[in-house]
Amino acid sequence: MKLKTVHTLVLAALALGASASARDLATIKKSGTLVVATEPTYPPFTYTQGKNIVGFEAELAELLAKQLGVKVQWKTSSFDTLLIGLGQGRYDMVIASHGITPERQKAVDFANPHYCSGGVVLSKTGGPKTVADLKGKKVAVQLGTTYATRARSLPGLGGIQTYPNNTDALQALMAGRTEAFITDRFVALEARKKTGGKVQVGQLIFQEKIGIALQKGNKTLVTGINEALKKVQSDGSYKKLSEKYFGEDIRCK
CATH class of the missing domain: 3.40.190.10 (Periplasmic binding protein-like II)
Known part of the structure; x- marks a missing residue:
């Protein structure tokens, strides 16, 4: 998570x-x-x-x-x-x-x-799936998370936008205000389920206990x-x- x-x-x-x-x-x-x-x-x-x-x-x-x-x-x-x-x-x-x-x-x-669990790249279907794909892209993260910390260490991002919770970050992604969301893999799977497959779960960036x-x-x-x-x-x-x-x-x- x-x-x-x-x-x-x-x-x-x-x-x-x-x-x-x-x-x-x-x-x-x-x-x-x-x-x-x-x-x-x-x-x-x-x-x-x-x-x-x-x-x-x-x-x-x-x-x-x-x-x-x-x-x-x-x-x-x-x-x-x-x-x-x-x-x-x-x-x-x-x-x-x-x-x-x-x-x-x-x-x-x-x-x-x-x-x-672990952190993954979440995006709309057809969007970026790997760290390499994120080059030049705006990325959403939840404020106060190590996903935010990890995102800052990724090279070539087009910008990082922080949100108070995962719901707001996902809404930003769905509204097109960001092009990807770095989050927990279980959150990503739940988002894919709730959106009826309108988002895709990409690369696992890191693992965590x-x-x-x-x-x-x-x-x-x-x-x-x-x-x-x-x-x-x-x-x-x-x-x-x-x-x-x-x-x-x-x-x-």
């Missing part, structure tokens, strides 16, 4: 200890509630359906909480503030398709990856989430959930 990033200064502040105390696993179990934050604008991973937050990652969070013997209390925020809120102790964990990067690992801890973010040093919760993830991946419930949304098992091989 999306390999997103936040500003380096924010990560540096978190890494230097600009955070509130995290609730450890024992405290969470005693409370009966796991406070989970996400940005629910990223179908099929997390999105809203009426008043509910649904999607692959949403249901996975519920499965993990069940393994811990607690219920999920959802919090929502824009992607670029999620890790800030985590550092401030406003919630226990973030599940929002964060790519696990060395930069982020200085500021937060990650559970073991719960799926693997996606993980749940937890406050730095919260070892008991990291261990608890890892054990819960291992359990749901071994008892068949992860596979069933993954196939429900993607038709395949998307765990890292």
